[in-house]
Amino acid sequence: MIYNDKQLQIIGTAERLFANKGFDGTSVRDIADEAGVNIAMISYYFGSKEKLMEALFSKRSSDINLQVETLLHNEEIAPLQKMESLVDSYIDKVMQKQQFFKIMICEQVINKNPVIISLIHDLKKKNTEAINKLIKDGQQKGAFKKNIDVLLLINTLIGSITQMMLTSDYYKEYNGLQDIPEDQFFEQVKEKMSKHVKFLFKALLTYEV
């Protein structure tokens, strides 16, 4: 689906408002006002508020697929390093697209809209397959242990990062970082999470129980 500028603006505004106020907490008037369009344009372009959400979800889903193919066939990089590279790119994506991930979390909690549940399903499947390829590759080369539960691995990756996203205010206060600039804090969190998750992955992929 290709959208014109006005449609993309509506989608962008909806994304911000849905992330900050929730789907039901956002009115189509909110979206129309902040996007600078007439309220009727939302039905005109998308059909309904719900279909706008589905359009936004569909659009953003396609942006955050983990790409693993070029990594996979690069024989100069060790399996564990490949996985660490994937971890970093995932952390980047979550931090860059925080709003979309917030929406995704709430939609998973509510678990009502079948179109969106299906899109999340597809996303999970693709990510699982991508990581599975890296795992198989690493196992063949003897770098990774056997019997790795890929879903638990992904759960820990996504869960740890998501949880940090949701509680970054608390993390900031706990570490006395209230006064540093936001983008600096941002980078610091990314760096911390990167080392942390890589450590976890090393354990999950290589240490025998």
Next chain:
Amino acid sequence: MIYNDKQLQIIGTAERLFANKGFDGTSVRDIADEAGVNIAMISYYFGSKEKLMEALFSKRSSDINLQVETLLHNEEIAPLQKMESLVDSYIDKVMQKQQFFKIMICEQVINKNPVIISLIHDLKKKNTEAINKLIKDGQQKGAFKKNIDVLLLINTLIGSITQMMLTSDYYKEYNGLQDIPEDQFFEQVKEKMSKHVKFLFKALLTYEV
């Protein structure tokens, strides 16, 4: 605060509906109908829909504090075992009170109601302190390594379990468990998560980088 039976019934109904439809997706009429009370009783007892949410949150918060004192002073249990015991009790709590945890997640995403943010803050603080005591104890006894980031540890604990809660449908399908009874699946997930998180904790607490 002490509530009578009718108030507790309203709180219980609100918890279920807020968890399944979100705060803004639930109307006071929904709550009143399903709780079998007149719609005016909600304002009468709680003041407003928002204050009902705060009352429910306050009530449930007090139920899920991690207790660590008796564990801490039991010198017959090794530090790592104490931590594993805490992990199990946390997994139990999340699985038992899934509805409340779902509400908590959404409230963290929206991040608007200061009363609730403050309650989540308190909860996090108490949990952090409890786990910190176990960590200090383990470090003194030489069982745990130095330089443990307790917030990252907790993030991984909460995040992994939460993520499993949100994606258990996918986990079920992926592992071909659609046909087993719900409570059996429940126990299986708990067992899997328990082993998984304990493995992660052992790595985070004892393996040097």
Next chain:
DNA sequence: GTTTTTAAATTAAACGTTTGTTTAATTTTG
């Protein structure tokens, strides 16, 4: 122990807003 009094609980109805969506008319564009 019965009656009276007072407070609490419960109700149906109404309140003014806000909701998502549609209409029909108008303007803009190619």
Next chain:
DNA sequence: CAAAATTAAACAAACGTTTAATTTAAAAAC
């Protein structure tokens, strides 16, 4: 000039909350 885009206005429905009247329950008075 036809198609697409945009508008203000209107729509019924649903929203959270309040009202004022009534019923129930508990306490006080006799």
